[in-house]
Amino acid sequence: MALDTADAADQLLGEGDIPPVHEVNAAGASPFLLTSDHYGRVLPRALGDLGVAENELTRHIAWDIGIAGVADRLAEMLDTHLIAQRYSRLVIDCNRPPGAVSSIPVMSEATAIPGNEAISAGERAARRREIFEPYHHRIDATIGRRLHDKRPTVLVSLHSFTPVYAGVERPWHIGALYNRDTVLPQLLLKHLHAESDLVVGDNEPYAVNDLTDYTIPVHGEARGLVNTGIEIRQDLIADQSGQRQWAERLARIFAEIEMELRAERLVD
């Protein structure tokens, strides 16, 4: 009974809050499985504004600006299953190992997050239990189901990055981000380099690693899936026209990559 009482006291989501997991095309036939860890910037009602000004809560520190519009369209164009997370990364970052300092950040870039200071172990656990875990359990179960059904499964983790971070401008339009996969990032980079109008980042603006990432190491590498991360610069996908153009470009490239993977029998 004591445990039940503690759980109820630390319940995070309640009436008026939306579920954390957003999905498109769960029955999609494509070998690609799209994820979006920083898709939304919703705050649970119980957390108010986390003590952060509204104009900060629309910045990149709260979510991956523009990626939702790209991800939804790309899922439709490729007939691909998308699993995305709607709550702000300021509540709990779904691409950080739980327990990492940046999982529930007290500072993001140069912005303090007062609502994340001095929170209890129970509050911390509630964010993990009610937001982080449903999202990652859904990805894990989806991959398990697909592998059980012997369906080819290629993980693509979608992100966007701010054009200027801590005063430093970033020249890349798009980057492939990876660690242990030796197949898909190189194929993707080959196709991106063939687009003459693009400045392409090879593990820029950052590389994937086990301390600062979760989705690719846990769902891609540990499950033995061909995988890559993608980062698109946010000013390019700030409006619907940019989101549509980038979804169309990526749909075209991924259709070609699928044929190459099948020809190499890396997907069949």
Ligand SMILES: [Zn+2]
């Ligand atoms: Zn992101």
